[in-house]
Structure formats: structure tokens, C-alpha cells
Amino acid sequence: MDNKQPAVSMRGITKTFGKVVANDHVSIDIYKGEILSLLGENGSGKTTLMNMLSGIYYPDSGHIYINGREEFIHSPKDALDLGIGMVHQHFKLVDVMTATENIILGLNEGKFDLKAASKRISEICDRYGFELDPNQKIYDMSVSQKQTVEIVKMLYRKADILILDEPTAVLTPQETERLFDVLRNMKKDGKAIIIITHKLNEVLEISDWVDILNKGKFIGNLKTSETNTQEMTDMMVGHAVKLDIERPEPKDAKPRIIVKGLTVSSADGIRKLDDVSFDIRSGEILGIAGISGSGQRELLEAIAGLQKIDTGEITYIDDSGKKSNLVGEDPEAIAEMGVALSFVPEDRLGMGLVGNMDLTDNMMLRSFRKGKGPFTDRKIPQNLAKEVVEELSVDTPGLSTPVRRLSGGNVQKVLVGREIASNPTVLLTAYAVRGLDINSSYVIYDLMNRQKEKGVAVVYVGEDLDVLLELADRILVLCGGKVSGILDGRTANKNEVGLLMTSLGGAS
Amino acid sequence: MKNKTKNGTGLHIVKRASISWYKAMGIRAIALVCAILVCAIVTWALTRESPLEVMATIFGGSFASQRRFWVMMQDLSVLLLISLAMAPAFRMKFWNIGGEGQVMIGCLATAACMITLGNRLPNGLVILLSLISAVIAGGIWGLIPAVCKAKWNTNETLFTLMMNYVAIQLCAYFIILWEKPKGSGKVGIINQSSHAGWLPVIGRYKYLLTVIVAAAVTIFIFCYMKYSKHGYELAVVGESQNTARYVGIRVGRVIVRTMLLSGAVCGLTGFMLVAGSDHTITTTLANGRGFTAVLVAWMAKFNPFGMIFTSFLITFMSKGAGEVATNFNLNESFSDILTSIIIFFLIGCEFFIQYRIVRKKEAK
DSSP: OOSOOOSEEEEEEEEEETTEEEEEEEEEEEOTTOEEEEEOOTTSSHHHHHHHHTTSSOOSEEEEEETTEEEOOOSHHHHHHTTEEEEOSSOOOOTTSBHHHHHHTTOOOSSOOHHHHHHHHHHHHHHHTOOOOTTOBGGGOOHHHHHHHHHHHHHHTTOSEEEEESTTTTOOHHHHHHHHHHHHHHHHTTOEEEEEEOOHHHHHHHOSEEEEEETTEEEEEEEGGGOOHHHHHHHHHSSOOOOOOOOOOOOSOOEEEEEEEEEEEOTTSOEEEEEEEEEEETTEEEEEEOSTTSSHHHHHHHHHTOSOOSEEEEEEEOTTOOEEEOTTOOHHHHHHTTOOEEEEOSOIIIIISOTTSBHHHHHHHHHTTOSSSSBOOOHHHHHHHHHHHHHTTOOOSOTTSBGGGSOHHHHHHHHHHHHHHTOOSEEEEESTTTTOOHHHHHHHHHHHHHHHHTTOEEEEEOSOHHHHHHHOSEEEEEETTEEEEEEETTTOOHHHHHHHHHOGGGGO | OOGGGTSSOEEEEEEOSOOOHHHHHHHHHHHHHHHHHHHHHHHHHHHOOOHHHHHHHHHHHHHSSHHHHHHHHHHHHHHHHHHHHHHHHHHTTOOOOOHHHHHHHHHHHHHHHHHHHTTTSOHHHHHHHHHHHHHHHHHHHHHHHHHHHHHHOOOHHHHHHHHHHHHHHHHHHHHHHHOSSTTSSOOOSTTTTTOTTOOOOBTTBTTHHHHHHHHHHHHHHHHHHHHBHHHHHHHHHHHOHHHHHHTTOOHHHHHHHHHHHHHHHHHHHHHIIIIIIIOSOOTTSSTTHHHHHHHHHHHTTTOHHHHHHHHHHHHHHHHHHHHHHHHTTOOHHHHHHHHHHHHHHHHHHHHHHHEEEEEEOOOO
């Protein structure tokens, strides 16, 4: 280690929530003019650690030194006074206000002068290469623009230690590139930057150092230029894992659902899907790729009966060849038609599960209508919950724990476990592994492969192209609500898919 | 730099992960004791009466005589019935504050049956028709805002509130129509001589029937919310309409059905008030209990058995406060002050049930 003084030095930080030890004597250093990646699986304590630096939590024990002096950070305001700014995963902006108004909100600079403020904002943007219109309202902005506002907000408050919590999770590859350019400029300007992430390729691309946490403990500090994906993965999960995903050959694939000319508009009349045609086949995994918001959600919800359809056909074909039309039916009607359709939606706690209900009651969501009489039968869902907990090794204090208390990976296991338990013939999944750690992700891939082998038609909407290319038999690429190509998963390459995601021209 | 950043100690508010029921009840009991103490101190400071005597008077308001006890039980039962009606709607996050109107329309339907059919049809039939029409009237009063909510997503709070005024105005109109004697502006005791349409009295206890009905409805609502498919559906709709749609629950239908039940129970309460205890109709018969019931239901977290406790608490305290006001020659406002102090403590203590306060020491 060189003899520079660290901008931030956290020493022996411990934080517990009830019985859960989120951070166990963690020590890290961050230097000016460097980018540090904080790498770890979900629940490894990365965000907790940074929340203590930014004043949201207060450590149970340990010391924090800023520029060599010990400080006690009680609130985000204390943190900002020390020049520490954090950009959270969920943005904290007021929708109806402009970028400038949001940025100066809560600041007490004496005179309230919007003009001077926007001028300073423009200066900051020019200096680091942000693209931002200070007078644009937040509700008119894309996710990436909102993120820019959050970062500029911190810079405006003279933060020189910047924490970004999974900044690329919501960005397209191009937006990620742009963000990284900006971060490099900020680094040149002498700022200390910490990025919380679990994307290994981004760690390699952007950071100088990487600190790895596992289950709340500090595992190691690596120089990015001297490490590789395999080494980081090993440290992150604690043991070596195989990175390749299994892909059994599809057996006896025949069309299960045929979608023809599907067109869907949102409530405000914006066209979300435009003349989409494809088929979903039994015993096969169909991957759906696309920049987020290209119509993936609408497509799955249309098939599941949750989305109003403008025009188009959705036909379900059962094993005997009998065809049924799914357009205009709601989920209950679809189930009554004998179509065994399971759906793992993107919004797990807002749609797939009820956060405040316990595991048993969540299992009951699918089965509560079964049985005669006006009363529900809790025995069956309780047994199912028990099974899911055991088979998928869900980490939960008990069956009567509200699911919102579980970690993201365990929530997803509960949801997928329930959806598979109903013996579907079609399994629709949206971002099934988003936010999940590597082990949980593999559990999910494995479950989907087992379903595929049973002859289920599986749809996998994903964002990680590497996974899509290794898992899916065919890949449907959406771009701006249109199908820009359907590729063979075994022969397609990343470049080809990436091109189709960004331009329809790739198809012609 | 500010002082507090320099030292590592201070008070922190931490959200509790969970709390055992006995701890929660303990906190509520402490709050109740504090409330009574503050009431006593306030009374003493303002009137120089002995706090002990004041507390005895509060207690006496409900328990000084058998009659008082039964009046308290009657009021408790009525409040409990309306609270029970609110519970399913609130669990569904349908903010029904129209309990008042739903009760009043039930009262009106009962009075109409008693006045127009009494002495013409057999007594049993009059009672039965009163009951049915009160339940239907209350149900309709709940149904109208529910249908509009389900169809056009109207704001149920404003809608149910307005329905209160409509119901009260309707009552006012019919009271003038039926007034007896003419010019008094009052209906008086309906069928005073014949007792037609009056509910039978069990033994010597005039109010026992209401208590029994309240107990039965408590058990019914408890089972409905906890064990029935309907109860499960309305809980899912309340937690997340998206989830409900996703699993194929028809949200509009659940809203309409639940409000029909909620209104019907209010209608039943109106029937009990007119046919069971008061035998008359005035525009203030519900007496704000449609709103107090919202408080009772919330404080008990929509648990029907918890509502027995919270409605007892509210009734007990308001009886006690009223008694203090009369015994010590104070006006009505004073009893309102005492009731407010108690409600303040009871709601305020929920904070300590949700959160705990931790003193942090810096290990240095």
C-alpha cells in the first residue's frame, strides 16, 4: 500500500440488524482519484456498509476516518458536510419539479436564485461530460437522465466522495458506457468513487481496485489490473463455481402458443407492441432480449391476460391439438379454459406475491379457489410452502414470515417454486434472476431447464446477454416494441443480438 | 460543525422487526394508565377536585349501577357492530367513512316498516321485514360508492362521506313527514302502545339482544376475514390490486361484494338501534359513531376480537368523561377534553409498538 492518505478509511465496522450480522468487522480504504468497486453477492452487506458511510445507518462499532480525521456520521446531512454523497438504487426525486429545482431542493444558500443554480449545474455538466437539460421536468426523463440528476445533485453539493449503488442495473449498454466516461472524468478531477456492483465485467472495465465482501465479511482487496473474472467469482461466492449454464437439447418441440400480429398500447396511447408475431414451443426455452422497456413486460402480460390488446391473435394449442383463443380473456378465464399458464412477473412483490403475507398465504394465491365450500384450505399451501422451502433451500425464519422480510433471492425462489408447483404447460418468466446472487441464479436456471425437459414451453425474458446466449434455444429480440429478429441460441453471438437490440436495421 | 457530530451518543429510533403480543398489550396498558393519570391531573389542575375521586367517577360512569353497566354494554355493542362493518372494507383499503350514513339509512328503513306496516301485519312479520329492508338499505348505501369505485375509480372517501349527508337529509325529510304530534318536529316513540315491530326483550335485560347480536357478528366477521375465500380475496385486493389481477381475482367484484357486506352490517346496526333499543328515529341517532368506529377498527388493526377491547375502551372512557362533567358541574366540553387525552395516548402508544428508542454509545 502506498503512503497516500485515504480519503475514507473505515475500520472494523460492525452492524447488526436483530440477529443478522450485516457487516462483521469490515475495513476498507478509498483514495482520491481512484474508483473502487465493492463487489459481493446479494445480502453480502455492500449497501449496508455504504449506508453507514452516507449517514443512513450508524455502525454498532468501528471507526470512520475522513481524510485522516475520525468522524461520526449521524445523518445524510453530516455525510454531505464531509463531502460524501450517495446515489441510491431508487432515485429520490420529485417528479413534478425540474432538474434544477430537484438539485437545489433543501439547500440553504441564502438567496433563492434558480438562474444562478442552473448556470452552475451547466458548468458541472460541461466539466464532466453529463448531458442534462436543467429545466427538464423529472417525469419527462428516462431512467438514465434521472440518474444523471442524482449524480449532479451530489456534485452540486460539493461531494468529492461519491457512492453509486448498482448504477448500471437500470441502464442500457450505451448508457452504461456514457456513465463510465463521466466517472473517468470525475476520477481525473480527483474524486474518490465507490461503485456497488455484482457485474464482474464492469468491475474490470471501470475500477482501479476491487474490495470483495462475502456474507458481511471483508474477503479481500484486489488490484483490478491484476485479477480476472474467475478469481473474483471465487472470492465472491467463497468457492469455485462453474460458470457455464447447462442447455439440454429440446425434445419434440412443437408450437404451444402462437402469437400473430400482436399490437398493444399503453393507457396513454403509446404503442408498446407493434405487430409482434412468433411462437412459443413446448420443451424449449425461448429467450427474449431487448433494452428494458422495449415491450417485454407488455408481451408477457398480454399472453397472461393482464394486458388490453388492440389487435392480434394469441392461440394456445394443447397436447391434443385443440386450439383456444386467449385474446380478451382475464387470468381466471384462461385458467378455467384449462390452460396451465404460470407467470413469474418482473415485479415480484408488487404482482407475483403479497409482501405482507406469509409464505403459506402466498402459496395459496394460486390454489385458494380449490376445494368446495366458502372456506379456504390452508393445509395444502402450507405443505407446498414447506416443500418449496426445503427443495429450493429458501432461507427463512419460518413459514409464517411475511415474504417482504426475505432477501431478493429467497423471494424469487418462493415465487418460482409456487409457479412451477402448479404443473404448467407454459412458464413465462420476466427477469427471473434480476438482483439474485450467483448461487440463486443457478438454482433458477436449473429449475427452468427441468421444466423444459418436462416438455413445458418456457419463456425467459432476460437482460444479461451472456446468460441468454447460454440458456435459450431460440432468442427473440425486441426493439421498440417490434420483433427485430429471432435467432438460434446455439449459433447467435453477442454482437449480433446487441445490434438487433438497438436497431431494426440489423434484421434486414 | 455541529455539536452532535462530535460525540457518538444520542437517541436513535429503530423500527421493530416484530413485537410479541403481550409486549404490545403491555405498552397499551401503560398508555391507558398514563392517560388516566393525565386526565386526573388536568381535572385537578382545573377544578381542584381530588384525582382519586375523579378516577373513581370515571370508573363509576360505566360500573356504578347495573343500569349504567347495561347502557355501557349497549353503546359498546352498537359501536362494535359498526366497527365490525368497517373492518373488511378497511382491510381491502377501501376507505369507507360512510358508516354513519349506512347506519342511518338502516334506521330509516326500519322506522318506515314499523310506521307503515306496524299493527297491520303480524308482529313477527313486521320485525322480519324491518330487518330485511334495513340490511338491504344499508347494503345499497355501501354498494353505490363501491360500484362507482369499481367502474370509474371514483374516490371512495369523498363518496361515502357525501352519502352520509344524503342519508341524514333523507331521515330529516321523513321525520317531518311522520312527525307526531304534528308540529313537534319529532317522530316520538313509534307504536308506543302496541309495541308493534319492537324487538322482544330477553328476560329483564332490555339491551341483552344487541349484545348477543354483536357477539355473533364478531365471530362471523372474524371467520369471514380469516378463514373464508372471500376474506382472503379482499385481503389480497387490499395489499396489491396488481397481484389480485395476476392471480385472476376480479377486483371490481370483490370491492362491490365487500362493501355490500359492510353496508349490510351497518344496516343491521340501524335496525338494532330503532327496533331494539330506541324505538324512534332522529337525525342524530348514529351520533357520530360511524366515525368513531373507524378509530376503533384501526386501533384494533381490524382484528374483530381486538375491536371488543378498543370499543370497550372508547365507550368506557366517554361514559366516564361524561360522568365527570356532570358530577363536578362541568360542561360537555370537559368530557371531550378527557376523551381526547385518552385517544391521544392510545394512538400515540402505537408509535412505541412500531418503533423502539435506542440509546447509542460510542465505543471509544
